Amino acid sequence: MKIKNIKFLIILFILVFIAKSVDAKSILLKDIRYFSYKDYTRVVLDLSAPVRFSSKELKEKTRVRFFFDLKNTILSEKVKKQKTIVFKNSYIKEIRAGQFKKNIARVVLEFREAKEKRYFTLLHPFRIVIDIYGRNLNGxxxxxxxxxxxxxxxxxxxxxxxxxxxxxxxxxxxxxLSLTVKRIVIDPGHGGKDPGAIGRYYKTKEKKIVLDIARRLKFYLKKYTKLEVYMTRDKDVFIPLEQRTAFANSKRADLFISIHANAAANRKIYGFSTFWLNFTTDPHSIRIAASENASSQRSIWELKSLLKKITLTSKLIESKIFAKKIQYNTLKYIRRYYRYPDYGVRKAPFYVLIGASMPAVLVETGFLSNKTNELLLRSSRFRNRIAFGIYKGIIAYIDSLR
Ligand SMILES: [Zn+2]
Known part of the structure; x- marks a missing residue:
């Protein structure tokens, strides 16, 4: 009896130990967020660490289900409480999360009919982003x-x-033949708790500068064109990067432009550059992307395989043309008044551009790490001219389509 008891205790001890070690290593499905619109929905799965996962689709007569099995993952209390997210739109019915197996969390997206969808992962924090289109992308x-x-x-x-x-x-x-521009989304970078880059000499906040430039750009577009203009933010609020492109996709925007100012370790550098989404090996572009993505430079390298997938669905060539028009025309205009260096058209993997269904670019209007440049960006006259230059770039791009 005694020996049996001891054996029992040892086994129990081992079991508790295993359970604890599994627990300690488990990844948490922290939250399921979504941005749902009439014909477009973006779902974001927030995880506590990078997770291995598999996905599969099950088609039946009356419903289509899309599964994500997250390995070694458990549900957070929040997700457990959330249970089922029910949608009122015509294409997606609901999202459910459950503990499929002890160490596998399963997220199920149920559709009323087969719809175009794609997913990708973002890092820091790790998240799986799923885009669902209620309309056909190639209508x-x-x-x-x-x-x-x-x-x-x-x-x-x-x-x-x-x-x-x-x-x-x-x-x-x-x-x-296939491109027309009716709607444009302007995305002033950062906001709220995220100030963006901060000026080295006068502590100028990027979020303030870029919102002002964006407002001026909107003003010119409204004044001189018939374009519908939307802004991802028009005040000092924090908006996650994945929500910005979701907004542009939901508006069925034809162009997306994200406005920024950055800071470099080398305080001599200043000038204007325009980026389009692609992988790069240029250390300078990687550094800028890492700072705009709020991620490490190493994780930019990890984006390489993701970007190969993205290249197939994004309007990359068109984005490059758009970037060239913005860069050339803004500098041409700005240089009437200032000696302002051309920092070039560059490519880099910016999170904010990933998943955009339209030509999308990111402009770095200047460097807050350079004294002259910071002073310029603090001047409303300069910001107005930058905005007008970008406006001219947009018009030149639209004209190039005719
Ligand atoms: Zn920025």
Whole structure:
């Protein structure tokens, strides 16, 4: 009896130990957030650490389910309480989270019908972002246009006798036919608890500078064009990076421009640069992306595989053209008044641009780490001119589509 008791105690002890060690290593599904609109929904799963997960889709007659199995993960009290999130829109029915197995948390998205969706992960903190489109991304109209384009191409082939082989030319024709600009989203970076970069000499906050430039840009667009203009924020509030593109997608914006100012370790550097989303090996661009993403430079490298996936769905070539127009025209205008260095059109993996369905760029209007540049950015006249320069860039881009 005694020996049995001891054995029992030892086994119990081991079991408790195993349970504890599993617990200690478990990742927490902290929260399920969502931004839901008429024909677009973005769901964000917040996790306490990077998680291994698998996803699969189950199609039935009356419903389609999309599963995420998160390995070694348990639900937080908040998620347990949340249980089922029910949607009122036509395409997504609900989201449920449950402890599928002791160490596997399962998140199920249930749809009324099969819809276009994609997901990607973001770091620091680790989160899985799922985009669901209630409409078809390549809708009927664009298919029609493609046929029209094919016809035009054939006509051209007959006329010239040589088939169109230049990729650039073919592409430029496609863009003329398929792109129109009606709506634009301006995204003033940072806000609220996130001040962004801070001036080295006068402690100027990036969030204030960029909101002012964005408002002025909106003013010019409203005054001189018929574009619908939206801002991701029009006051000093914090908005998560993933919510900004979600907003642009929900508005079905045709262009997205995020406005920033940065700071460099080298205080001599100043000037204007425009970024489009892509992977880069340029240390300077990596450093800027890391600071704008509020992440480490190492995690930028981890984005490489994600970006390969993204490249397939984003309007990257168009974003690059948009970036060039912004860069060239802003500097051309600004240089009438100031000696302002051209820091170039660059590419970098900015979280805020990931998942945007439209041409999207991020401008770094100047460096708050340089004394002259910080003084310029503090001047309302300069900010007004930067805004007008960006406005001219947007117009030049739209004109290039005609
Ligand atoms: Zn910034």
């Amino acid at each position: 009927k109209t664009s298919i029609k246009k493609t046929e029209k384009e094919k016809k035009q191409k054939t006509e051209k082939e007959i006329k010239t006798g040589t088939p169109e082989i230049s990729g650039e030319k073919k592409y430029s024709m496609a863009r003329q």
